[in-house]
Amino acid sequence: MATRAIPIVMDAGPLSDAAARAAADGHAAHDDDPSKPLAGPAPVYVQVGDTPIDEAEIAREMQFHRAHDPHAAREAAATTLVVRELVRRECARLQLAVTAEDGETEDEARVRALVAEALDVPAADEAALRQYYEANRARLHHPDGIRARHILLAAAPADIGARQRAQQRGEELVAALRAEPDRFGEFAMRHSACPSRDQGGELGWIERGDTVPEFDRQLFMLKPGLAGLTVETRYGHHVVEVLERVDGEPLAFEDARSRIAAYLETQARQNALHQYLHILAERYGVEGIALSA
DSSP states (O other): OOOOOOOOOOOOOOBOHHHHHHHHHHHHHHSSOTTSOOSSSOOEEEEETTEEEEHHHHHHHHTTOOOSSHHHHHHHHHHHHHHHHHHHHHHHHTTOOOOOOTTOOHHHHHHHHHHHHHOOOOOOOHHHHHHHHHHTGGGOBSOOEEEEEEEEEEOOTTOHHHHHHHHHHHHHHHHHHHHOGGGHHHHHHHHOOSGGGGGTTEEEEEETTSSOHHHHHHHTTOOSEEOSSOEEETTEEEEEEEEEEEOOOBOOHHHHHHHHHHHHHHHHHHHHHHHHHHHHHHHHOEESBOOOO
16 A cells, blocks of 8 residues: 655635536535435536536545535645646646556656656755754654554445445444454454455554555554544545554754755655646646636
8 A cells, every 4th residue: 555656735726606606506416415426417617728627526536635614625626636637738748658656546657757857856955954954853753653453445436335335334343343342353354455454454564654645644643542433545444443653753964864855855846846737727728726826
């Protein structure tokens, strides 16, 4: 489940009035039973060039963008789909050969190829490295580590019904494990879709960045013990138990140097990519949503 993807971090801009109305109407129609498909053709209010991004696509993407309200989740989902299409078009224009590496999606491979081809990001100098170290000493430490086990209840990202069933089954397993915690290994072997089931769901020691972002983010928020809620990822719902947790020790500058350099390079690349995406939005045309400035 490990991956080292180049993420795209871009805030969603405001939706157009028509798109906002579509979001409200779409959510109202799905409140009673979100597993039901849209009645009739999905309306189109977001578009990149001549490529429409319909409400059904946005609804499927929304499950990966948790937010305080559905409107914010829709904006984030629509922005992701717009960026994905902009990157796809530019890779095609530049005739880039895109090959996904191990653990990488095709979309992540396109971003990596485009960054390598189109963006020239200078490395941070010694002064910048030391300045960052002095300003962030409290945040620089050896990696936190978590030893965990899980039960994966698999469900495809686009199968809303299957994901609801996976969540319900996960909640049932959590309740059963609260009553009989010693049965975790047994339940993993019986129910988990992950190969780790043969080890009773054991994942071993995990550091930040070792797993897909959505699992990593939620895992490191957990305290030792059985998580009270399932952890949702692109793979489905996970019942998770944190067995041990170790907080990292502070780093000396020489030990932190490579980490700081990598972080500053990533930030510079993100900023450059952000600006480049705005150029692409102008080049290909985006309707229905405005990318953030």
